[in-house]
Structure formats: structure tokens, C-alpha cells
Amino acid sequence: MKNLFKQLIIAVFCLFSISASAQSRQQLKNDSVYTLIEKYFNERQAESIYDLAGEQFKKQLSLITFKYVADHELFPLGPIRQSSLISFVNNNLSTYKLSFDAGTLQLLVKLDKDDKLDYFLFKPDKEEAADKLKPVRTSNLLRTLTDKRVDTAARNYIQKGNTVGLSIGILRKGVTHIYNYGETADGNKTMPDADNLFEIGSITKTFTAALLAYYVNEGKVKLTDPITKYLPDSVAANTNLQNITLVMLSNHTSGLPQLPGNFENHSSDPYDPYKDYNKQHLFSYLKDCKPNGTPGETYAYSNLAVGLLGSILEQASGKPFEQMVKEIICQPLNMQSTVQHLTPALKPRMVTEYNESGKATPTWDFNILAACGSLKSTVNDMLIYAGANMTPDDSKLSKAFELAHQVTFDKDTKLGLGWHIIVVNSVDYYFHNGGTFGSSSFLAFNPEKKLAVIVLSNSAKSTDNLGVDLIKKLQ
Incomplete structure (x- = not known):
């Protein structure tokens, strides 16, 4: 009976959540x-x-x-x-x-x-810590109507007792606005800036989608390719996998579960749950796994699926995930602070992260499932990324973004490749968020409205309501 009421699986890693x-x-x-x-x-x-x-x-x-x-x-x-x-x-x-x-x-x-x-x-029911009594420090000068609207929304989040720091980036009609609140580490009195790194969690999946689109345009892979084409023979022999295609991995219609069935068996560190799960464990699971339902018919968010997609793209390109991200996306856009692994030069700019109870917690090592949530980035870089997604040109990367935005599924949930398309005040936005034990992130944009909203937090408390509130106040 106790199993009926125990907390659902191992926590919900790298959340995809739609705000109320x-x-x-x-x-x-x-x-x-x-x-x-x-x-x-x-x-x-x-x-x-x-x-x-x-x-x-x-x-x-x-x-x-x-x-x-x-x-x-x-x-x-x-x-x-x-x-x-x-x-x-x-x-x-x-x-x-x-x-x-x-x-x-x-x-x-x-x-x-x-x-x-x-x-x-x-x-x-978890009781959150009492709200902070004193106004949290901010770089927001409250000079313009936009400043004041952002501050009203941000205060609803940053004044909570279990939040620490917050960086907000707004790209509106070609003009960039950056707002910072709180601290990079609890009690250090150092406000975040646009160059501080945060885990962006599942926003990583949109980078993976861009890589898939890029290699589709290059002719290296096809969206309709069965995944068995890229798996070892011993795994490809599982007939249950033969109808799953690459596009299904990206738009969460593969039928694969959120996490592999053997994930808990190989997750020894409760504070860094992915680090011990490797390719051998993944393929061992895939040899006998059976999708939940008919592939391609139902949306079911899956970290496993996108992690597997990253592994397949590594095989198709002959390059590690981080190298693909760097060469195909970050270098052309001059995004110098978006990485999977922190370099010695970047480590001092990484914020300290805090769980839902307000306790410091380490960043995650995603190992073989890196493509589902491993990237760290800054508000500056994410503004560049959002701007590039909204402003097409003739480059190969822009063509990849364009393909990633095309709708691939529209039953109950509307998706491109990686991107979820949500409706806020009757307007469609390309959207993704992310969450780990110590971070929460939000990214949404609409090219016609010329509006992008980025929210990065070093706390596990979801930034979804804040992100949607910002859109409502600014569109």
C-alpha cells in the first residue's frame, strides 16, 4: 500500500510544464x-x-x-x-x-x-519558506513602463523564500533589456549579471532539435529514418523499435517512457542522478523495451527519447554532443558561454544552485543522455539564440532553425522539432523550459510579435508562471 502513495518515480527530471x-x-x-x-x-x-x-x-x-x-x-x-x-x-x-x-x-x-x-x-504538501520581508536587490532601475512591468512580475518570484537569484532577458522589437535580481549564491551579496552561467536544463532539447534539422538539411539523416538504422544490431533486433523514427524522438511521440526502465538501478547519486547512466545501460534497456502505445500517435514527454536522439546524432556525425553544439550553433552565433562542461575560465561565472527547500545542490552530469538537458548558458547567449531563431537568414544554421519550427505533431499538444508551441492570450509562442534539482529556466518567442522572453533562475522553483506573466505584460 505504501507504494501507492510514495513520491512519483525519481522526481520529475528536466520538467516540461505548461503554466496554468x-x-x-x-x-x-x-x-x-x-x-x-x-x-x-x-x-x-x-x-x-x-x-x-x-x-x-x-x-x-x-x-x-x-x-x-x-x-x-x-x-x-x-x-x-x-x-x-x-x-x-x-x-x-x-x-x-x-x-x-x-x-x-x-x-x-x-x-x-x-x-x-x-x-x-x-x-x-510541501510548505514553502516564508516570503522575504525586504525587497531583493535588483539592477532594474524602474525608469520605463517596461521596467515596471518586469519588476511587478519578477517580484512575485524572487521574493519567495526558496528563490535566490534571477536573470531575465527580453528581446522586444529589436531592443534588448536585461534585468537581474538577488544573488549568485545565497548570502554573498553579489547580484547575477548577463554573463553568469545557469543550467538551462531541457531548453537543451531545442539545441538537439536544431542539430537534427541541420543534419537533415545536410543529407546525413532523414526525419523518417527508423532509429534501428543507427543502433547496434543486438539492439536493432528489437522489433518493438522498428517503427520509431528520428522525428518521433524529437517531438515526444516515440512511445518511449520519460526515463529508461533500468534508470533507477544505475542512479547511485541522489544529487546527480544521471551521471552513472551510460551507453551500455541504455542499450541494455533498449534491447527488450516496448513503447507505450503506437509510435507517432500520442505525445508523451521523454528525456530518454531526446537523449537517445543525441546519441544517434553523435554516431551520424562522428562528433560528441558538445562539439556539435559548439561547431554548428555556438561558434556561428558567437555564443561563447554555452557549454556542456565548464572550462576553468567559465567556472567562476557559474552560479550556485538551490533545491526547492533552499539548500545548495550540485549541477548535473547527464552522461549518455546529455542531449536532453546538459547545457549551461547565460542570458546574453540565450538572447542571441532567441534572436537567431526569430530572424531568418541564408545561413545553414538559420535553415535548420526554420525546419525545427515546422509543426510535426498537432494532437492535444502542438510541436515542431523539440519546440512546444503554446498559446498565450491567443498568440502562438515557440516555447521550452528546463529544470534540474537546482535550476529553472524559461524561453519563449514569437517572430511576428518580435518578442522573446528568457528567464534563468538558480533555484528549483519553476519560472513558468513568471515567464508567461512577462509575455502577457509585454506583448
Whole structure:
């Protein structure tokens, strides 16, 4: 029974989350199911809640057991007095904060492909540290309307008790604005600047998508290539992999899970979970793995898929991931501070990072899955990157960006290669975010609006709401 309520897998690494302010169709489905859960919960109808579950859930938990847990552990909490959506992660996992007479809990809800409950998990509600009483230092001079709008949004984030530093980059109608708040390390009284490095987490996936598009244009690979074409014979022999293509790895429709099934077995450091997972472990998993559903039909965010794509591109190019990023993207754009591994010259500019509890935590080594989240960068470099994505030219890199922006999937979630396309105030934005144990990042842009928003934080607290709020205030 304890397994039912334990925290979901190993934490949700490198999150893709859509803010409540920019709802997806899938989130609306989750909310509709949650509304029924709350109704049945308050009516103490365990069987009705169980009827909302899918086949896999019911295989793991019988109705008798579910009723016992509901009657003896859940319903005694009293009715749900209040509820609110905390997060919507990977376009499938909703977390709600529930208030009972006995206290508060979080409820995690995920639906399967038939819109039936796949996860129904309760866990303790984490209380955030009290908000900071004094205004956090900032470089924002509050001279213009834009300055004031940015400050209003930023204060909602940086004044929280579990945030430390924040760098914001705005590219608006060709003009760059940079705002910094807080500290590079808690208590050091040193404000971040545009050249401080942060982990950008899953924004890395957009770089991987650009590399894929670049090599497609060069004729080295095809989006429709089956992944088995690039895997060792012993792995390619797995017939379950034969219908997965490169484009599916990039747009999260491969059917591969978020992380390999053997990931926990080879993750020995709880503070650096990816570092021990290597190519041998990856291929060992792929030899026998079976996709969740038919490849190409359903969106399911996967760090495994994009990490595997990076490994395939390394084989196709004969170059390590970091070298591809450097030669194809960073050098042409003069992005000198975007790296996978910190050089001695860059280390002093790397911020100290903090987990959700406000404790310092190390940066991550992504090993074989580097392409899903390993890059570190600065606001200056990310402004260059966003600008290059918004301003086409005749270069090979620009042509790769153009291909990466083309829609490849549009069922519930709209994607190009790597890029998610979200709607904010009826306007489409190319978007990605990132998160590790000690960082959170946000990048969104719209070429027609000539607006790009970049947010980098050295805290695990999500910057999604801040990023969306900035878009709303500035578009």
C-alpha cells in the first residue's frame, strides 16, 4: 500500500510544464476528471473514483484494496474544502493542492491514452519558506513602463523564500533589456549579471532539435529514418523499435517512457542522478523495451527519447554532443558561454544552485543522455539564440532553425522539432523550459510579435508562471 502513495518515480527530471496561464487541451481533460474525483471524494464514493481508472491502474490495484485505502486513510481526512492546480508537467501530470479539515495534501493525477486515470497519488504538501520581508536587490532601475512591468512580475518570484537569484532577458522589437535580481549564491551579496552561467536544463532539447534539422538539411539523416538504422544490431533486433523514427524522438511521440526502465538501478547519486547512466545501460534497456502505445500517435514527454536522439546524432556525425553544439550553433552565433562542461575560465561565472527547500545542490552530469538537458548558458547567449531563431537568414544554421519550427505533431499538444508551441492570450509562442534539482529556466518567442522572453533562475522553483506573466505584460 505504501507504494501507492510514495513520491512519483525519481522526481520529475528536466520538467516540461505548461503554466496554468497557458492551458493545453490535455490539461482541460485532467481538470475535468479531477472535478469528478473531488465530487466523488466528498460523497465518499470510492467505487465511482475507481471507475475513472484505466486498465493499467486497475491491474496494479484492486477495487477491494482501493476501497480499503479510501475508507481508512483518505475519507477520514474530511471533505475537500478547497483545491488549486499547482503544476501541469510533461503535458500529462497534474498536481493539485487539496485542503481538508485535517490539513493539506497534494494529489497527482495523470490520464492514459483513453483519458482514464493512470496515476492517482497523494503525497504531503510541501510548505514553502516564508516570503522575504525586504525587497531583493535588483539592477532594474524602474525608469520605463517596461521596467515596471518586469519588476511587478519578477517580484512575485524572487521574493519567495526558496528563490535566490534571477536573470531575465527580453528581446522586444529589436531592443534588448536585461534585468537581474538577488544573488549568485545565497548570502554573498553579489547580484547575477548577463554573463553568469545557469543550467538551462531541457531548453537543451531545442539545441538537439536544431542539430537534427541541420543534419537533415545536410543529407546525413532523414526525419523518417527508423532509429534501428543507427543502433547496434543486438539492439536493432528489437522489433518493438522498428517503427520509431528520428522525428518521433524529437517531438515526444516515440512511445518511449520519460526515463529508461533500468534508470533507477544505475542512479547511485541522489544529487546527480544521471551521471552513472551510460551507453551500455541504455542499450541494455533498449534491447527488450516496448513503447507505450503506437509510435507517432500520442505525445508523451521523454528525456530518454531526446537523449537517445543525441546519441544517434553523435554516431551520424562522428562528433560528441558538445562539439556539435559548439561547431554548428555556438561558434556561428558567437555564443561563447554555452557549454556542456565548464572550462576553468567559465567556472567562476557559474552560479550556485538551490533545491526547492533552499539548500545548495550540485549541477548535473547527464552522461549518455546529455542531449536532453546538459547545457549551461547565460542570458546574453540565450538572447542571441532567441534572436537567431526569430530572424531568418541564408545561413545553414538559420535553415535548420526554420525546419525545427515546422509543426510535426498537432494532437492535444502542438510541436515542431523539440519546440512546444503554446498559446498565450491567443498568440502562438515557440516555447521550452528546463529544470534540474537546482535550476529553472524559461524561453519563449514569437517572430511576428518580435518578442522573446528568457528567464534563468538558480533555484528549483519553476519560472513558468513568471515567464508567461512577462509575455502577457509585454506583448
